[in-house]
Amino acid sequence: MNDRKGRFVSHPDDDATVIEGHAGADYYALMTEATRQLLIERGLLIQSDIDAVIASLEAPRPEWGAMIVARAWRDDAYRARLLADGSGAAAEMGFRIKEAQLVVVENSPTLHNLVVCTLCSCYPRSLLGQPPWWYISKSYRARAVREPRRVLAELGLVIPPEVELRVHDSNADMRYLVLPMAPADSGTLDEAALAKLVTRDAMIGASLAGKDATMPFGRSKPHG
Amino acid sequence: MPRFSAGARVYIVDLGKTGHVRIPWYVRYKEGEIERYCGAYANPEDLAYARHDRPKVDLYRVRLRQTDLWPDYDGEKRDTLDIEVYDHWLEPAGDEP
Numbered sequence: 001m002n003d004r005k006g007r008f009v010s011h012p013d014d015d016a017t018v019i020e021g022h023a024g025a026d027y028y029a030l031m032t033e034a035t036r037q038l039l040i041e042r043g044l045l046i047q048s049d050i051d052a053v054i055a056s057l058e059a060p061r062p063e064w065g066a067m068i069v070a071r072a073w074r075d076d077a078y079r080a081r082l083l084a085d086g087s088g089a090a091a092e093m094g095f096r097i098k099e100a101q102l103v104v105v106e107n108s109p110t111l112h113n114l115v116v117c118t119l120c121s122c123y124p125r126s127l128l129g130q131p132p133w134w135y136i137s138k139s140y141r142a143r144a145v146r147e148p149r150r151v152l153a154e155l156g157l158v159i160p161p162e163v164e165l166r167v168h169d170s171n172a173d174m175r176y177l178v179l180p181m182a183p184a185d186s187g188t189l190d191e192a193a194l195a196k197l198v199t200r201d202a203m204i205g206a207s208l209a210g211k212d213a214t215m216p217f218g219r220s221k222p223h224g
Numbered sequence: 225m226p227r228f229s230a231g232a233r234v235y236i237v238d239l240g241k242t243g244h245v246r247i248p249w250y251v252r253y254k255e256g257e258i259e260r261y262c263g264a265y266a267n268p269e270d271l272a273y274a275r276h277d278r279p280k281v282d283l284y285r286v287r288l289r290q291t292d293l294w295p296d297y298d299g300e301k302r303d304t305l306d307i308e309v310y311d312h313w314l315e316p317a318g319d320e321p
Contacts, residue, residue, distance in 0.1 A: 172308035
């Protein structure tokens with residue numbers, strides 16, 4: 001890369017901790033289990049504490065986000081509040097955003113939004129649950145900021161040249177939810193039916209809503 | 225009172241810090257525009273080392289043009305990228321250091 005005076009600046013040989021291919025993953029799994037056993041043996045934790053935390057981590061799911069999107073499609077005042085204060089609008093529907101802030105970004109005929117976390121795997125987990133496997137892959141994290149149109153095209157989503165593609169690097173305290181465009185033929189549907197058109201990937205910006213659960217990246221890891 | 229308002233042109237510096245730094249290399253030495261002020265948050269550079277007594281720092285979302293980030297960007301000139309940057313990584317654009 002070059003600095004503002006055009007001088008070349010080298011990238012440090014910095015192999016930060018990554019999620020995938022993390023050497024030593026077995027070691028940490030073993031240490032986690034050993035720590036759990038010790039904490040229980042010494043009476044510092046009981047198993048039901050751990051179960052409760054796991055349950056709260058596993059409860060959020062994409063359907064929660066889909067309910068918010070469907071409400072925004074049907075209620076302009078709600079959409080305005082959602083775009084101004086994502087966490088507040090989510091709370092109106094009973095969803096407590098536990099991360100710092102939820103920022104909702106709206107797709108339009110002239111703008112498409114895509115979310116990535118280049119540094120790790122930041123994601124609105126308290127609303128949508130755990131991110132899909134590809135979201136935390138090194139290739140998605142690197143390429144989504146470098147050649148986002150190619151990444152989306154490989155997934156079957158071609159963004160027309162006249163549409164601005166805006167990538168959001170979820171690198172710090174905000175978490176992001178894409179508000180997709182309502183499908184053209186959805187005018188008569190009620191909120192519950194609309195919510196069924198909103199996929200997890202559409203709320204990341206990796207697909208459009210209404211494609212009948214089209215999952216360009218697939219639901220599960222194809223290998224391993 | 226935050227130092228920058230929406231629309232202000234800013235330059236993202238390289239502080240050369242190690243540790244839990246949230247400003248990726250690809251946006252350092254780049255210019256962009258403040259998209260919004262996000263509020264004041266604990267600095268992750270302190271938080272990662274359990275320094276909970278340090279003051280909070282202002283956080284902004286900065287919008288950059290993809291063609292400024294990547295000289296050989298092969299998408300459209302209109303494409304942009306938004307990223308969060310803490311105040312101490314920002315300078316007003318145009319101020320040569």
